[in-house]
Structure formats: C-alpha cells, structure tokens
Amino acid sequence: MDVVFVHGSGRAGAASWPQQAEAAEPGWLFLTREGVADDAARDAGRLLEWLRARGGGHVVAHSYGANAAVLAAQTEPGLVRSLALLEPACFDLARGNPAVEEHIAAMAPAFEVAADPSVSAREFSRVFAKGMGMEPPDVPEEELFARVSRLRALRPPWGVGLRVEQSLPVGTLVVTGGWSPLYEQTAAALVARGARHVTLEGHGHRVQDDPQALDVLRDHWGR
Incomplete structure (x- = not known):
C-alpha cells in the first residue's frame, strides 16, 4: 500500500x-x-x-x-x-471562525517583520512566540538561529x-x-x-x- x-x-x-x-x-x-x-x-x-x-x-x-x-x-x-x-x-x-481570525491577527506581526534584517533572531523568536501564545524557546544561539531561519522563510498558513x-x-x-x-x-x-x-x-x-x-x-x- x-x-x-x-x-x-x-x-x-x-x-x-x-x-x-x-x-x-x-x-x-x-x-x-x-x-x-x-x-x-x-x-x-x-x-x-x-x-x-x-x-x-x-x-x-x-x-x-x-x-x-x-x-x-x-x-x-x-x-x-x-x-x-x-x-x-x-x-x-x-x-470567519473566531479562533482562526484571532490567530491570523496575532501572527501577522511576526510575518510582517520576517524579512527585516534589523530584527534579530532572538527578537523574532519573541514576536513569533507571543503570536502563538507561548513562551519563546530557551535554546542556544546556534539552535535558535536554525529554528528562526526556517520560520522566517515560512509562508503563512493562509493565502x-x-x-x-x-x-x-x-x-x-x-x-x-x-x-x-x-x-x-x-x-x-x-x-x-x-x-x-x-x-x-x-x-x-x-x-x-x-x-x-x-x-x-x-x-x-x-x-
């Protein structure tokens, strides 16, 4: 199969x-x-x-x-x-569903600054985590940079x-x-x-x- x-x-x-x-x-x-x-x-x-x-x-x-x-x-x-x-x-x-619209509005700030080089990996991680309603990960810089690089290159899951x-x-x-x-x-x-x-x-x-x-x-x- x-x-x-x-x-x-x-x-x-x-x-x-x-x-x-x-x-x-x-x-x-x-x-x-x-x-x-x-x-x-x-x-x-x-x-x-x-x-x-x-x-x-x-x-x-x-x-x-x-x-x-x-x-x-x-x-x-x-x-x-x-x-x-x-x-x-x-x-x-x-x-149109309330939770979906709230999530999109909460995550918009992260995707808006994803391509901004003046926003550090640590700062982007905080913005992204805030939109997700989570604490930012406490990981070493190298691991954080790899995670953030992937998230910054990700298209939003809408549109x-x-x-x-x-x-x-x-x-x-x-x-x-x-x-x-x-x-x-x-x-x-x-x-x-x-x-x-x-x-x-x-x-x-x-x-x-x-x-x-x-x-x-x-x-x-x-x-």
Missing part, C-alpha cells in the same frame, strides 16, 4: 512520525524537507510527482503540511485514494492557494487533539465540506503520537 506522510513546520521526514516510521511498510514515504522552509505549492508538486509515479496513494499530513496535501488533492483528486489531515492548519478553508469553492476529496479524515479552539474550528469547517472527524485527546498538537493514531489511520485506509 502506497502512503505518503507530510510533516508540519517543525520536525521533518520520519522524525515527525516516530510511531508510524517504526511500523513502516513497503510503499510508505516520509516526505523530507526541501530547502530551508516548507512551501505548500512546491510540496504539493512533490506529492503529485510521487503519486503519479505510483498511480495514486494515500496521503497523511500534519499541521502546516495539510496545506500541501489539500492542494495536491484539489489539483489531481484522482491520485489521492484518501486524505488524512492531523491538526490541519488549513486556515483558508476556515476563515496559500487552497480553493475555497472546491469540495474536499471523498475519503477525507480530520484528526484533532481536542485541546485548541483554533484546530477544532478548522476541523468543523472541514467537516462542513465533507470530512469525517476523529478526536484523540492527550497529545496536544502532535496527535500522531497517540498510541491509537496508527489504528485510526489503518481504519481510514480500509474504508
């Missing part, structure tokens, strides 16, 4: 999917990061290239990576046998080209952790477009780390 796993904006490749990588079967691909940061349109093209070579497959995506997965599915739906979106940051499809007038493919699953109104409201918007919703509580944003996650995915593929 051909399955491609698409990481979010943090860890990439198999490192983003430790449980699934440990149980990996022939035909499973854990997409690695290309370049400094992720780009939904570029990564959708990479997904489609892989899917075309195999005559189609299942797509599983986490957080920011869900934008590339949906773009690929909207471009060539016949290649996507099923779509599983874990805590998807597909905010273009959920505009990425998702077509709001187009339905989701048949066989779309959304999995959330039940911890954040932002992702629960996004999930509800996707359910309104035909997705099925499963909640796995206890692991926050990284629902793929739940012991039940792989069983949920296998059940989804079997449908």
